[in-house]
Amino acid sequence: MNDKHIRILYTIPNFNTAGSGKSVYDLVSGLDRSIFEPEICCFHNKGAFFKEVEALGVKIHIFPFTSAYKPRLGFLSRVFKIRNFFKTHQFDVIHSWHWSSDISEPLAAKLAGIPYVYTKKAMGWESRYWKWRSQLSSKVIVVNEDMMSFYFSKMLHKAVQFPLAIDVNRYQPTLGSDVMREQLGLSVNDFVIISVANLVEVKGIETLLDAVNQLDNPKIKVLVVGGDSSDYAVMLKSKYKAYSHIKFIGKQLDVRPYLALSDLFVIPTKDEGRREGIPNAPLEAMAMNRIVLGSNISGIRDILKVFPDCMFQADDISDLKDKIKTIMNLSEDKRLALETQMRRRVVDEFSIEDFIERHQSLYQELVKSNLSS
Incomplete structure (x- = not known):
């Protein structure tokens, strides 16, 4: 040595x-x-x-x-x-x-x-x-x-x-860019849901997209950020191409501008195959004061165990739909409190x-x- x-x-x-x-x-x-x-x-x-x-x-x-x-x-x-x-x-x-x-x-x-x-x-x-x-x-x-x-x-x-x-100095609460909002066709009154993932089947993105479609709320917009050239990604883009409220952004080296535009982050990973260890993306979202909903599976559970109401059964469209409605219906005070608690969780434990x-x-x-x- x-x-x-x-x-x-x-x-x-x-x-x-x-x-x-x-x-x-x-x-x-x-x-x-x-x-x-x-x-x-x-x-x-x-x-x-x-x-x-x-x-x-x-x-x-x-x-x-x-x-x-x-x-x-x-x-x-x-x-x-x-x-x-x-x-x-x-x-x-x-x-x-x-x-x-x-x-x-x-x-x-x-x-x-x-x-x-x-x-x-x-x-x-x-x-x-x-x-x-x-x-x-x-x-x-x-x-x-x-x-x-x-x-x-x-x-x-x-x-x-x-x-x-993650570096909580790099991922901090930030206001979204009005220019980017306009480029993506988003309104300030929209409720923007984001999911950031390498688009492979185990990520369960269709659970999120089907839950949103069942809610049938014109205010909800979805941004899917991640590599979009896999067979699974191609299938998703084909299956949901008719839905203008769902946007596939592709892989982004810096996801912070997209997280800044969002109201809610969802990680809908399935409970099968090569599942999560500790996923970075929800931690990044929480550090930016974003509320996170996630499947109740290994890894995600380590992050959200102190927020049991923010976990849903993997693959359960109805359960996720109800969770999204609950978050949308929070009062401003409760929403701000939950956002603050989520960032604090990352600062203290990760x-x-x-x-x-x-x-x-x-x-x-x-x-x-x-x-x-």
């Missing part, structure tokens, strides 16, 4: 979307540089968010830090190439933000003798490789309570729970300062343990 700095390598496949990328960005920009020296490794330099990360001025490696398992005959030799990369650069800790159950990366780190930690961001444990990945890791960072009880009850020594976080401090302490603990072993 360098006498002065602890060298942390963050591995992430790409910066095509800003979900995990934002967390890596926050960690790299927030680490105490008198103690830590962060670097990043990814598969390629594409993606809208890559330029933002590049501007941080840290070293970025473009290198395949995982390997396919087949052909099996050459698997170990391919792992040793990754191991040699890790060893050559003398990293002190490797922190993976890869979404998959890959075991080649933690195996390479183990062969290199470097402490390895990965962040388990999404629900899902079907593959046996998740257990193997966890056993090969020095620590696993889990982001919600259900992960601890569902997946790590028999290996609690491996797991630590750190909720994801602050970026605590997020960075917890990671710094873990890295120091891993390095100390590795030196003494």
Whole structure:
């Protein structure tokens, strides 16, 4: 280890979307540089968010830090190439933000003798490789309570729970732009509902759109922000193209101007497949004083558990419809109070300062343990 700095390598496949990328960005920009020296490794330099990360001025490696398992005959030799990369650069800790159950990366780190930690961001444990990945890791960072009880009850020594976080100075209460409002065809008297998500089927966007259509209220407008080129997104745009009150905005690097125009944020994720860990989007909305409604599922429940009336049964159009009506009918005083409470929840429980401090302490603990072993 360098006498002065602890060298942390963050591995992430790409910066095509800003979900995990934002967390890596926050960690790299927030680490105490008198103690830590962060670097990043990814598969390629594409993606809208890559330029933002590049501007941080840290070293970025473009290198395949995982390997396919087949052909099996050459698997170990391919792992040793990754191991040699890790060893050559003398990293002190490797922190993976890869979404998959890959075991080649933690195996390479183990062969290199470097402490390895990965962040388990999404629900899902079907593959046996998740257990193997966890056993090969020095620590696993889990982001919600259900992960601890569902997946790590028999290996609690491996797991630590750190909720994801956002920068509440970046996401602050803001008035919407009148120019943008006009461009989107919105009136100041409209009730604007927004959902921000990577448009894949598990996000359950049609639950929201069907609930709004059943309300049949001309004041309600819906903004759907997120990548709109997937098969699911194409299906949604085709299915709802006749409804002028539903607007598909596409992927936006900065969602704050759209959140500022909204009255309500809805995250209608289904209770199936690769569900939420701790989604960033509702936290960003809450930090901007926006009321959030969400499915009563893992991850979202961690955020909204102190607001039980703001959760609805996943896939339940009628339940969501009733929740939207309730929010629309709140008095101005109750609405303002709920908005304030939601921002306070994010400031108190999901602050970026605590997020960075917890990671710094873990890295120091891993390095100390590795030196003494």
